[in-house]
Amino acid sequence: MAYSLTSMMLLCYVMSSLHAGLSETITLSSVLKTKKQVADPPMFCPYHPEPVPLPSPLPDKITDVLTNLSSMAKLIINETSVPGLAAAVAYRGETILNIGYGVVDKKSKSARTPDSDTIFRVGSISKVFVVLTLFHLLEAGHVKSLDDPLTDYCPSFSIKNSYSIKNVVTLRQMVAELSGLPDQPPCFGDLSGNLCPTTTDDIIARLKDQYLVMTSWTRPSYSNLAFALLARCLMHRVNSPITYEEYVEKNILAPLKMTSTGFKITDSVKARLATGYNIDGSEAPLYDLGWAAPAGQMYSTVNDLMKLAQFFNSFGQDGGILSAESVKQMSLPAFLDYDGVTVWGTPWEMLFQDSYLVRSKGSQLSGYSGFMTFLPELQLSYVILISGTPSLVNILSYPYDILVKAFVPVLTGLQPKYPAPPNPEAYIGTYIDQSGLANFSIFQYEDQLAVQTSPTVALFISYYDDLLFQIKEPPLLPCVSYEVSAANNQWLYFEKIDDKTGKSPGFAFPGLFGLDTFKRVA
Known part of the structure; x- marks a missing residue:
């Protein structure tokens, strides 16, 4: 029976x-x-x-945790190496905390405090836009599959492999930090100006004499080279009449209305840019990453990155540049690390926090640091941008530790x-x-x-x-x-x-x- x-x-x-x-x-x-x-x-x-609407005024448990976050952010500031920061928390796309501490520039007599419209360099957060470009081209039919080998896009690419006879580097591996490619591209740049004054052809020619640092799909190994090379090869494949930077500005930044985000640091950008500082308190130079720009050249604001975080929290509904399916796929884990807590994504560094998977992208570029994070299951986002280089570990884990512990019981009591x-x-x-x-x-x-x-x-x-x-x-x-x-x-x-x-x-x-x-x- x-x-x-x-x-x-x-x-x-x-x-x-x-x-x-x-x-x-x-x-x-x-x-x-x-x-x-x-x-x-x-x-x-x-x-x-479920992330249902919160009452007004906000429950005490929520306001208490936001006050706690503000106090924590203020403790990051020091007059020498971390003179300024801006940060925000949003729930269901609405900002519920917006703070700025310190000064935009130590030398300025006005002592202007950073805010959510102050521009900071955002370093590796730039890599998010490489992955967005990849999925954008996939949906447009210019990319056949995320599992395509890189040689389909740059046919002359090759790199030595000391681990196995055959190892195919794919697009998916590259954006998930699982390609085994070296960290830095062979640029031979000038520390006083352009760090990578070269071309894709030159980079590929130099890579022929280099080796994979490990076989693909073994474990994550961070690679700035992978993101820069992928961005340049994608434009090469589609025979784009515009550069990668122009493609991002037209097809991603403009639709998302990220009007204070870009690549080129013009005079108008400098007028709104927080000055970056090294650990010793000296002013950090404004390096140009040149060919490697896709991996870390960009600048942005807290407000603009909040728009990007909400795009992911809404699975693409707020922005319309990708389908919900692509945004969900981009938000999925790619590799659970051996500690059982750290998870790698495309291109996220993720962290399990009280049974929730926080998606984040961290940034550290000479004189600047920060995080853009989002949590779709709770419709929470948190962005912090800093004109200095403090330890970033607690800056990520602590906010979500207290945010999740506050929001879950409050929302549980509000479920219809x-x-x-x-x-x-x-x-x-x-x-x-x-x-x-x-x-x-x-x-x-x-x-x-x-x-x-x-x-x-x-x-x-x-x-x-x-x-x-x-x-x-x-x-x-x-x-x-x-x-x-x-x-x-x-x-x-x-x-x-x-x-x-x-x-x-x-x-x-x-x-x-x-x-x-x-x-x-x-």
Whole structure:
């Protein structure tokens, strides 16, 4: 006899409970308790609330954490090597913290404080735009696949390999720091001006005599060369009449309205640019990265980078330069590092923070540093730009540590009830499947409909449309068991309501061999 999917769900719950040694049955009250409290026992898959609107004024727990962040930022400032910074936090695309401390320039008599429109050099945050360009060209059909070999775009590229006979460097590897290419391009530049006064042909000719630092897909190895080379080769392949820099300005910066972001440091940019300082307090030179510009040449503001972060948080809806599918793919992990906490993406350096994966891109360029970060699951973004080079580890981990701990309980308490139908009595009752092994008892609880599938399992069902509901399963199992059971968001298809009784006589549920049918017995 074939068991219904409901029976297999029940078996999964019971076996998981026995395996975990749970003493408390999984009842509706425990479901509500889990939804209303943020508990993190290792046997439960963490609960992630939806990022719903916050009340005005903001809850005390949120304002307290923003005050804490402001105080932390102020502690970064020192008069010698870190004289100024600007930072902001946004939720659901709206700025809820906007701060600036210190001075834009130590020599200025005006002692102007940096703000969200002050320009800073953003170094490796420039690499985000290489990946955006790659996906933009992919959607336009100029790139066939992210797994194309680089030689499809720069046919003369080659590099020696001491690890294996054959190693193909692909586009995906390059943007995920998994290509094995050396860190720096062979530029032979001038430290007093252009750091890389060369061409793609010259770089490729020099690489023929260099070696991979490791085989591809082994583990991350940071490579400025990979991003600069990819950007230049992409333009070569599409026979673009414009440079990479011009392509980014036209196809990415302009649509995103990032009007204070670019590559070339003109006099008008200098007028708004915070002066960068070295660790010894000396003024940092404004290097031009030349050919290597795609890897780190750009400048921007907190406001502009907040627009970019919101583009990712909204999965591309705010900006329209890429499809949601491409933005989601760009936001996925590529490599879980050996510490089990650090995750590498394209081109993100990610960090697990209280069960959330924070996407970030850090920056350190002579005299400047900072982070652009975003967390789509909570619709949070945090940007900090600094005219100096402090230690950046806590600048990333600490804000999200306290932000997540504040937002999750607040949002959990604000979650809306699941919609109930206008005629709940038409669905309330007891149903049994064709095998006689599983039953559903549907009842009303606090203006919502809930279903008891056994004495140990209780779930909510959410009204979607006439005769159509979705199961809402709380994460009361380990993540693997919860996701393998695949009950959450499954559909219940109710039969037409009987004109005489005013009740639905049954419903269908997706099962192993099609739709399991349940008939009303009470």
